[in-house]
Amino acid sequence: MFEKEIEATCLEFKAPSLQALCKYKRNTLPTAYFYILQFTPQWLQVRDGYGVKGIVDSGISTVPRAYIQPPAEQINKNNATICEIPPIDLSKLDGPEHDRVVNQIVRAAETLGFFQVVNHGVPIELLDSLKQTAHNFFGLPAERKAVYRKEVSPSPLVKYGTSFVPEKERALEWKDYISMAYTNDDEALQQWPVECRDDALQYLKTSHQMVTKLLEALLGNLGVELDNSNIDAFIGKKMVNMNFYPTCPNPELTVGVGRHSDMGTLTILLQDGIGGLYVKVPEDSDMKNKGEWVEIPPIPGAIVINVGDMLQIWSNGKYKSAEHRVRTTSTKSRVSIPIFVTPKATQKIAPFPQVVEKDGVARYKEFVFADYMNSFFGNAHDGERKSHVAKLPRHLLSPNQHATSFSLSSTSPSL
Numbered sequence: 001m002f003e004k005e006i007e008a009t010c011l012e013f014k015a016p017s018l019q020a021l022c023k024y025k026r027n028t029l030p031t032a033y034f035y036i037l038q039f040t041p042q043w044l045q046v047r048d049g050y051g052v053k054g055i056v057d058s059g060i061s062t063v064p065r066a067y068i069q070p071p072a073e074q075i076n077k078n079n080a081t082i083c084e085i086p087p088i089d090l091s092k093l094d095g096p097e098h099d100r101v102v103n104q105i106v107r108a109a110e111t112l113g114f115f116q117v118v119n120h121g122v123p124i125e126l127l128d129s130l131k132q133t134a135h136n137f138f139g140l141p142a143e144r145k146a147v148y149r150k151e152v153s154p155s156p157l158v159k160y161g162t163s164f165v166p167e168k169e170r171a172l173e174w175k176d177y178i179s180m181a182y183t184n185d186d187e188a189l190q191q192w193p194v195e196c197r198d199d200a201l202q203y204l205k206t207s208h209q210m211v212t213k214l215l216e217a218l219l220g221n222l223g224v225e226l227d228n229s230n231i232d233a234f235i236g237k238k239m240v241n242m243n244f245y246p247t248c249p250n251p252e253l254t255v256g257v258g259r260h261s262d263m264g265t266l267t268i269l270l271q272d273g274i275g276g277l278y279v280k281v282p283e284d285s286d287m288k289n290k291g292e293w294v295e296i297p298p299i300p301g302a303i304v305i306n307v308g309d310m311l312q313i314w315s316n317g318k319y320k321s322a323e324h325r326v327r328t329t330s331t332k333s334r335v336s337i338p339i340f341v342t343p344k345a346t347q348k349i350a351p352f353p354q355v356v357e358k359d360g361v362a363r364y365k366e367f368v369f370a371d372y373m374n375s376f377f378g379n380a381h382d383g384e385r386k387s388h389v390a391k392l393p394r395h396l397l398s399p400n401q402h403a404t405s406f407s408l409s410s411t412s413p414s415l
């Protein structure tokens with residue numbers, strides 16, 4: 001059935017057979033691997049809308065080879081420390097404790113780059129409904145989800161997929177996702193999948209005030225006032241994703257999401273009660289367990305916030321866009337629902353002048369956000385999915401800087 005495709009690929013690489021192609025390409029294993037993968041029925045199923053969930057539903061007892069991570073990327077849940085930083089009560093921002101709460105937010109952004117918030121203004125019932133909606137969507141028959149595969153999606157705003165950039169990854173992620181980019185309400189209502197759109201749109205809208213307050217605190221601390229004239233520079237684009245991590249027969253061999261940092265401004269992340277989100281304490285943080293992976297525990301009613309690469313760059317490296325990853329479990333499927341808040345593609349990005357002046361050095365050069373996104377989706381994932389900022393192309397770093405001096409050990413798609 002796939003002979004024609006195999007033949008065409010072999011021809012393209014001037015190889016007499018698939019075996020020869022793989023041998024000939026063995027020095028560039030991810031590519032060769034992808035070709036083999038592409039021609040296996042399982043991969044075709046995943047590609048055709050069944051997703052990783054389809055593999056699990058087919059009743060496997062061990063994970064397919066393509067999903068086995070290199071040992072260095074496998075997650076040993078037994079030696080993870082739980083992050084015990086209490087959640088920040090955002091309702092207190094409006095009272096006499098305003099300055100103290102701002103300090104908590106700033107301190108969290110400067111150390112781990114991840115924190116949790118409560119009394120955030122997003123209704124708890126909506127959070128519960130979102131998790132259920134995500135389960136319902138991924139529980140749909142494959143053909144209902146497959147219409148949104150990026151190759152065929154009726155809308156450029158909606159993409160259903162699996163893994164991050166499957167063609168580029170050495171080992172695939174144990175995850176299916178749907179992503180919904182926001183342009184305006186009308187387009188969202190018309191184009192987002194009917195099963196998710198109401199909750200996703202509500203989530204986006206009810207979290208807007210929280211996003212503004214967080215940014216006011218974080219930017220204010222850097223001497224930048226957020227107002228109507230500049231807000232778009234920071235939150236010009238938003239995208240809601242729903243991630244689904246099916247149960248996995250070998251959680252110790254796989255990852256739900258491999259190590260990465262988020263490329264935007266801030267990520268608003270709703271996780272369910274299963275757990276498994278790990279963050280690497282930045283090496284240049286003054287926390288005691290630098291370089292270690294700590295778990296962000298699920299807290300009922302709380303939302304996880306994390307700093308993205310752009311906020312790190314605007315702050316000249318003060319705020320940390322930390323590397324994070326997600327483990328899989330054998331007992332229950334997990335869902336998470338991030339909102340990726342990013343600048344518009346055309347936005348020019350550079351460290352704020354007032355911060356540079358204070359620091360005496362600009363740690364990053366100016367660039368356009370679209371170029372950053374392209375390198376994020378195009379080259380960042382070399383099979384190991386190391387940090388993007390850590391690997392910020394040299395031309396984006398100031399001449400006297402090099403990536404390791406920030407120890408930003410690490411960059412999802414998910415945007």
Ligand SMILES: O=C(O)CCC(=O)C(=O)O
Pocket residue numbers: 241243257262269271277324325326335336338412413414415
């Ligand atoms: O599922 C999670 O908890 C995190 C997902 C994530 O990091 C992402 O989608 O960028």
Ligand SMILES: [Fe+2]
Pocket residue numbers: 260261262324412414
């Ligand atoms: Fe992420």
